Amino acid sequence: NAGVTQTPKFQVLKTGQSMTLQCAQDMNHEYMSWYRQDPGMGLRLIHYSVGAGITDQGEVPNGYNVSRSTTEDFPLRLLSAAPSQTSVYFCASSYLGFTEAFFGQGTRLTVV
């Protein structure tokens, strides 16, 4: 079982560049979410989705876009990267909201 596949693992961007972090799950989970993790701040929710076609903002949504065209995929888009977006990003999925969550391996993003 692949579980949650998150790519890339590492990325360096220049300020102003755009990119998409990919997240895919093969468990038919309805609930998917994106988090960023910064030193001393713990995990913070960026965006989440409760099913295909439905997304909502989390705690820190500014500068990020998401879409959920299929149950399997939940990409996170950085429209114009800023140094403040340097962080480690995690995608997660679960069957229902806050049941057992499965996390991707994380993406370490550096914006210079």
Place this chain on the structure above:
Amino acid sequence: KNEVEQSPQNLTAQEGEFITINCSYSVGISALHWLQQHPGGGIVSLFMLSSGKKKHGRLIATINIQEKHSSLHITASHPRDSAVYICAGGKTSYDKVIFGPGTSLSVIP
């Protein structure tokens, strides 16, 4: 004040010791989650609790919803238990999850 707090922030233990990590929250939740994050960065779900106690191997998690408190216990700790332990709470199935800041555990041989 954070809505979910953990104590201690950092913990160093000798191999074999009994370890307790505490989580308290100021918001009403219907379930609480304990996660483990290893130094490599991967995050693994350990427990989801809505009441009482759960046990998995050497790990035991308890929760008191009324007192808004949960504990994670590790019996006979081992260096491979060294990780960051994170508690997180949610109110409803699709509500936004609130994460604690994490407790960094180091178990020394």
